[in-house]
Amino acid sequence: MDEHTDVQFKSLSRVGIMGGTFDPIHLGHLVTAEAARSEFKLDKVIYVPSGQPPHKKGLHVTDKKRRYLMTFLAVSANPYFEVSRAEIERPGETYTIDTVRYFKKNMALGSELFFITGADAIFEILSWKNVDELFELCTFIAATRPGYNLGGLRKKLSTELKGRQLEKIIPIEVPAMAISSTDIRERVKKGRTIKYLLPEPVENYIHKKNLYK
Ligand code: ATP
Ligand code: MG
Numbered sequence: 001m002d003e004h005t006d007v008q009f010k011s012l013s014r015v016g017i018m019g020g021t022f023d024p025i026h027l028g029h030l031v032t033a034e035a036a037r038s039e040f041k042l043d044k045v046i047y048v049p050s051g052q053p054p055h056k057k058g059l060h061v062t063d064k065k066r067r068y069l070m071t072f073l074a075v076s077a078n079p080y081f082e083v084s085r086a087e088i089e090r091p092g093e094t095y096t097i098d099t100v101r102y103f104k105k106n107m108a109l110g111s112e113l114f115f116i117t118g119a120d121a122i123f124e125i126l127s128w129k130n131v132d133e134l135f136e137l138c139t140f141i142a143a144t145r146p147g148y149n150l151g152g153l154r155k156k157l158s159t160e161l162k163g164r165q166l167e168k169i170i171p172i173e174v175p176a177m178a179i180s181s182t183d184i185r186e187r188v189k190k191g192r193t194i195k196y197l198l199p200e201p202v203e204n205y206i207h208k209k210n211l212y213k
Pocket of ligand 1: 019020021022023027028029032116117118119120121143144174177178179180181182183
């Protein structure tokens with residue numbers, strides 16, 4: 001990925017990355033990223049739609065250009081939000097470690113990188129490629145979503161993790177939102193409404209392109 005054609009983040013000192021399949025992006029993602037931005041005083045949150053997610057192998061995933069476009073439509077109204085093409089332009093399976101390395105390499109010395117994720121995904125992360133290096137390069141912001149209580153998460157983390165990794169996962173509470181992309185896709189398929197679960201331009205795009213039917 002050529003950094004000149006992607007989001008510019010060289011001058012920023014606190015950057016958040018929001019990774020996801022975003023099939024489609026919804027208000028759960030936006031509320032979480034905004035809460036992290038505000039609580040951690042991030043200069044920007046950069047959404048990174050995944051290319052070919054290794055954990056979704058065999059499942060049908062919408063074309064990456066369309067997922068990128070929906071993400072772009074959803075975040076363009078927030079000056080603190082950007083979308084990166086880093087993963088959709090990388091050939092083959094995409095791994096978070098490559099993305100984090102790419103961001104870190106292009107950021108100023110002394111700047112800080114945060115990886116924003118749902119709390120439910122944090123235990124998956126421990127099974128990711130190059131997990132030790134990941135923890136060296138960034139701090140994880142783990143947002144609770146419905147069904148995951150913060151106290152329980154802290155307890156589970158402290159029994160399963162070593163000191164250094166534990167310090168680099170910071171749980172935050174976001175307004176509980178029972179929204180998921182899976183549910184939105186199922187609703188569309190059944191002809192049920194998805195209004196107010198995601199930004200209107202994304203809803204319009206889904207209907208116009210007949211996605212998830
Ligand atoms: P799917 O149902 O297809 O798995 P999803 O809604 O989980 O989709 P992803 O693109 O897989 O969306 O998630 C990207 C990131 O956003 C993950 O870190 C996930 O934990 C987080 N996330 C998803 N939905 C919510 C939500 N409602 N509240 C907070 N975080 C969320
Ligand atoms: Mg998910």
